[in-house]
Each structure stands twice: as structure tokens, then as C-alpha cells.
Amino acid sequence: MSGVRVLVGTRKGAFVLTSDGRRDDWTVEGPHFGGWEIYHVNGSPADPDRIYASQSGGWFGQLIQRSDDGGKTWNAVGNDFAYRGDVGDHLWYDGTPRPWEFKRIWHIEPSRDDPDTVYAGGEDAALYLSNDGGQKWTELTALRHHPTGPTWQPGAGGLCLHTIILDPANKDRIYIAISAAGAFRSDDGGASWLPINKGLRSGEIPDQDSEVGHCVHHVTQHPSRPDTLFMQKHWDVLRTDDAGANWHEVSGNLPSDFGFPIAVHAHEPETVYVVPIKSDSEHFPPEGKLRVYRSRTGGNEWEPLTKGLPQSDCYVNVYRDAMCVDTLDPCGVYFGTTGGQVYHSADAGDTWAPIVRDLPAVLSVEVQVLP
Amino acid sequence: MIRVVLPAHLKNLAHVSGEVHLEVDGPADGGQVTSRQVLDTLEERYPVLLGTIRDRHSGKRRAFVRFYACEEDLSNEPPDTPLPERVVAGQEPFIILGAMAGG
Numbered sequence: 001m002s003g004v005r006v007l008v009g010t011r012k013g014a015f016v017l018t019s020d021g022r023r024d025d026w027t028v029e030g031p032h033f034g035g036w037e038i039y040h041v042n043g044s045p046a047d048p049d050r051i052y053a054s055q056s057g058g059w060f061g062q063l064i065q066r067s068d069d070g071g072k073t074w075n076a077v078g079n080d081f082a083y084r085g086d087v088g089d090h091l092w093y094d095g096t097p098r099p100w101e102f103k104r105i106w107h108i109e110p111s112r113d114d115p116d117t118v119y120a121g122g123e124d125a126a127l128y129l130s131n132d133g134g135q136k137w138t139e140l141t142a143l144r145h146h147p148t149g150p151t152w153q154p155g156a157g158g159l160c161l162h163t164i165i166l167d168p169a170n171k172d173r174i175y176i177a178i179s180a181a182g183a184f185r186s187d188d189g190g191a192s193w194l195p196i197n198k199g200l201r202s203g204e205i206p207d208q209d210s211e212v213g214h215c216v217h218h219v220t221q222h223p224s225r226p227d228t229l230f231m232q233k234h235w236d237v238l239r240t241d242d243a244g245a246n247w248h249e250v251s252g253n254l255p256s257d258f259g260f261p262i263a264v265h266a267h268e269p270e271t272v273y274v275v276p277i278k279s280d281s282e283h284f285p286p287e288g289k290l291r292v293y294r295s296r297t298g299g300n301e302w303e304p305l306t307k308g309l310p311q312s313d314c315y316v317n318v319y320r321d322a323m324c325v326d327t328l329d330p331c332g333v334y335f336g337t338t339g340g341q342v343y344h345s346a347d348a349g350d351t352w353a354p355i356v357r358d359l360p361a362v363l364s365v366e367v368q369v370l371p
Numbered sequence: 372m373i374r375v376v377l378p379a380h381l382k383n384l385a386h387v388s389g390e391v392h393l394e395v396d397g398p399a400d401g402g403q404v405t406s407r408q409v410l411d412t413l414e415e416r417y418p419v420l421l422g423t424i425r426d427r428h429s430g431k432r433r434a435f436v437r438f439y440a441c442e443e444d445l446s447n448e449p450p451d452t453p454l455p456e457r458v459v460a461g462q463e464p465f466i467i468l469g470a471m472a473g474g
Contacts, residue, residue: 035380059435059469060380060423076384076419080427 003370004326005070006334007051008342009038012360014053016071019355021369023332023346026355032074033065040321040364042108047115048368052134054105054120062104064120064134070370077134081105081122084139090124091153100124100144107321109164121161125152125178127190140190143176148195148212155179155215155234162320163219169226175244180215183231185244196244203235217260218320222269230272230299232262232320237274239299250299255286261323265348266331270298273325273333273349275318284315292335294349308352309343316341321364328369336362373409373454374464381424381467385417390464403453406438406445409465424467439466 006017013031032038036055044050049070055063062081065074081102089097103123111117116133126144128137143149143161152159160179167173174190177183182197200214207213215234222228231238231247235257238247251257256276265271272295278286285291289311291304316337326332333349336342340359345352375391382388395412397404407430414421425432430450432438437446441455441463457463 057380059378059433060384061433062422063384063419079422082428 002328004328004332005043005048005368005370006342006344006355007041007043007053007071007364007366007368008336008359008362009041009053009321009364010336010340010360010362011037014038014041014055014071015356015359017342017355021328023328023344028356029071031360032071037104038363039104039106040108040366042110042364042366043368044110044115044118045112046110048370050110050115050133052108052110052118054108056104062102064105064108066134078130078136081120081126081128081137082139083126083144084141085145088145089150090159091151093154095153097150100126102126103158106160106162107164109166112166112168119164119166119174121164121176123158123160124154125159125161125181127161127164127174127176129190142186142191143184143193146184146193146195148181151212152178152181153213163216165219165221165229167221167226168223173226173243175219175221175229177216177219177231179217180213180234182212182214183216183219183244194244196240197247198245199240199247199249200231200233200238201235201249202233218262220262220264220272222264225269228269228298230262230264232259232274234258234280237262237272237299250295252295252300252302254293254302255291255304259318260320261318261335263323263325263333265333266325266327267329268296268331271296271348272299273323274302275323275335277317283317288313288315290314290316290337292333292345292349292352305345305349305352307350308345314339319363321366322362324365324367326367326369332367334365334367336365338362372461373404373412373458374461375409375413376464376466376468378467378469380469381420384419384423387417391416392461403456404459405451405453406448406465407450409454410450435470437468437470439468440464 002021008015013034015030039054041053051067053065092098107121109119120128127140163177165175174186184193227243259277290309293302316339323335333345338361342355373393
């Protein structure tokens with residue numbers, strides 16, 4: 001029977017949760033890198049034993065750890081995340097120019113077919129590429145040098161590049177998203193970039209049709225429909241069916257316009273999951289009820305999934321990289337909370353149970369299905 | 372021989388326990404050993420520490436890292452300032468630590 005490995009990044013270390021394919025008996029290993037902030041842990045689709053972890057902290061900066069044995073042992077690889085060329089300025093919160101300054105890596109996206117090729121998204125927003133298993137990182141400068149770059153301003157969490165999607169149908173196509181610049185697409189492997197924010201409506205920016213300046217929280221895609229993307233934004237849930245050229249709102253009956261993560265069912269490209277959060281100023285579930293919402297219609301019509309989740313006095317948050325799906329049948333869904341719980345559903349969201357309850361605040365959750 | 376004390380997180384990264392002992396070549400002009408030379412030697416022996424104590428490019432000390440020796444805070448001394456003789460003689464350690472921060 002196949003196995004499942006869940007990779008969890010937290011405020012104080014990384015954890016590896018494993019089970020067989022039944023997903024009802026879990027082993028928790030960790031913490032790895034105890035005391036460090038682990039923004040993201042992600043495995044290579046081409047070699048599941050190759051795993052990368054972003055390890056950072058306010059004291060000692062950024063490291064990248066790599067495991068070649070499925071998370072049992074780790075070695076630090078390269079951490080030279082330099083900005084290439086003219087560093088330039090972006091806008092600070094107060095509207096004044098501010099030089100780009102590297103702070104951390106938010107997201108790691110290994111290539112679909114080469115374990116040594118891996119992308120990393122940084123703060124201040126930059127996209128890096130390594131072709132040697134993370135030893136050497138090169139900035140793909142065209143993104144940061146986009147003509148709109150000097151106008152990008154950070155969201156509350158920083159000017160972070162938090163989403164990287166490598167298109168499964170077109171090796172040259174990459175989608176990324178930055179808070180609070182918006183979403184961008186490259187059709188030439190990162191040599192040039194197009195803002196793809198038409199149709200986004202953002203309540204607190206003066207020009208709703210602005211090319212950039214939208215606070216995109218997360219974007220996801222089903223591999224069978226590469227031109228369809230779903231987005232959880234600071235305001236609203238949206239979808240595009242033309243690779244980002246046009247977006248439209250599909251929030252429908254969701255109880256809130258705010259939230260961070262969004263995921264698509266592994267086998268049903270019109271089944272989408274979000275975790276509504278009450279508002280941008282409160283950052284906890286509406287009514288103290290932790291509810292995943294599922295749409296089986298590609299948005300607009302949403303049903304709350306509550307069985308096994310706390311339905312009173314729950315005031316945790318779920319961050320943008322902290323929800324994912326596995327490829328088993330039935331599809332498994334996983335998410336982690338700022339309260340340290342990692343919940344999973346082995347039946348596509350109908351019922352939930354905690355894998356572990358008392359980890360540090362969860363920053364990211366990824367899952368691997370093992371042969 | 373220079374004795375260097377690392378904070379716990381950096382000991383873990385470098386896979387060392389206790390003090391690190393470094394043979395640091397002084398400047399060619401026969402002057403005193405400096406913190407820059409100690410850190411250069413430390414990073415050469417333990418490349419995993421590159422970027423964790425000072426910026427990889429500017430060489431600037433990370434904001435929450437401090438350098439102590441002989442009951443003095445040397446953190447804001449220019450990196451080419453000679454270290455105290457007792458540190459150079461191995462009688463006192465050069466202490467690298469994470470600054471107190473938080474509650």
C-alpha cells in the first residue's frame with residue numbers, strides 16, 4: 001500500500017508526519033531545525049526523497065536545507081540570495097522609495113521533472129532558480145525589473161513572493177504571486193513577465209483597474225486544466241479560465257471575503273477548498289467555527305465542512321501555504337493552523353481529524369504520496 | 372589560537388560542541404588579529420555559517436548578533452579593530468551570541 005508523508009513548516013521547526021495509504025495512523029517526527037522559522041518544506045515530484053526546506057530566523061538569517069532521504073537527514077545548501085544588477089527601489093508602506101533588501105524565502109517549488117532544479121520565492125519579492133540542488137541560486141531578474149517594480153508595496157506580511165506554479169502543460173510558463181503587487185505570468189521561463197490582475201477588485205486601492213497593487217494571497221491550479229486558476233485574494237475568491245487574462249469573482253455564499261489558502265481536489269478540477277477568515281483585521285474564523293468551505297461547481301456555491309473540526313471557541317488562522325491535497329482516491333485534504341493543529345480528511349473533506357494538535361504555529365503543509 | 376564561543380543554533384549548524392579553536396593568521400604587516408580575520412577563518416572552516424553572522428556581501432554584522440570579549444561589547448567596533456590581547460593569546464574567548472530580543 002502506498003504511503004503518505006506530510007511536510008510541516010512551523011514557527012519553531014519542521015515536522016514530518018507519515019502514514020500508510022489508509023491515513024488513519026500517523027507517526028510524527030521532529031522538530032527538525034528546532035527554534036527556527038520554517039516557512040516552507042516541499043518535496044520534488046521527480047524524486048520524493050529529495051526535500052527542500054526554507055530555514056530562517058531574525059537572528060541568523062536564511063538557510064536552505066536539503067534532504068536526499070525523505071527527511072531523515074538534512075544538509076544545508078546554498079543561501080546566497082543576492083539581488084542581481086541594479087538593486088533599485090520599491091515603495092515602502094509610507095509611499096517613499098526603499099531599496100530592495102533580502103529577508104527570507106517564503107516558498108520553494110521544485111521542478112516537476114528534475115530534482116536538482118528548484119525555484120524559490122523571496123522577500124523582498126524576487127524569484128530565484130537553482131539548477132544544482134540548491135547549492136547556487138540565481139535571481140531571475142526580469143520579474144523584479146518589471147516596469148511596475150518600483151511601485152510595488154508590501155502587504156502586512158512583507159513584500160513576499162509566496163506562490164510559484166510551474167505549468168504542467170508548458171515548460172516555459174510560470175505563474176507567481178506577490179503581496180501586495182499581484183499575480184504575474186511568464187511564458188518564456190522567467191525572461192519576461194506579464195501582470196495578470198485584470199478583474200481583481202481590491203477594496204482599499206484607489207484605482208480598481210490598476211495593473212498591480214492587488215493583495216493576492218494564494219493561487220492554485222489543477223494539472224488537467226492549466227489555463228484555469230483559482231485565487232484567494234485579500235478580498236474575494238476568483239477564478240480565471242484564460243491563464244490569468246481575465247478574472248471573475250466566485251465568492252458566492254462564502255461567509256467572508258478574506259482568507260489565505262486555496263486548493264483544488266486532486267481528481268475533480270471544479271472542486272475547490274478555502275478556509276474563510278472573518279476579516280483582514282481579525283484573522284480568525286467567523287463565529288469561532290473552523291470551517292473549510294468546498295465548492296463542487298468551480299466556485300459561487302460553497303458548502304461548509306465541519307465534521308471533526310472545532311465549531312466553537314476556535315480563533316486560529318490558516319496561512320496561505322498551509323493547505324494541500326494528496327493524489328490518493330479518495331482525495332486527502334490537509335491543513336495546519338496557527339494553533340499548531342494539523343487536520344486531515346481522507347474523504348475529500350467530508351470528515352476531519354487532527355493528525356497532531358500541539359505543534360508550534362503552522363506556516364506550511366505539503367503532502368507527498370509515496371510508492 | 373583564538374577561542375570562539377558560538378550560540379547554540381550556530382553550533383548545531385556547524386555540528387560542533389564546546390568552543391571552536393581557530394588558528395588565525397594575523398595581518399601581513401605584523402599587526403594585531405581583528406574580528407574580521409576571526410570571522411573569515413571561522414566561515415572558511417564552517418561554510419554553513421556564511422551569512423548567519425554577517426551579511427555575505429556587505430560583511431555587516433547581522434542586527435541581532437553581538438560580539439563580546441573580556442567583558443566588553445565589541446559589536447560596534449569596526450571589524451578591523453585589533454582584538455584584545457587576551458583574546459589573541461587564547462586566554463579569553465571571542466563570544467558570538469544572539470542578542471536578547473523579545474519578551
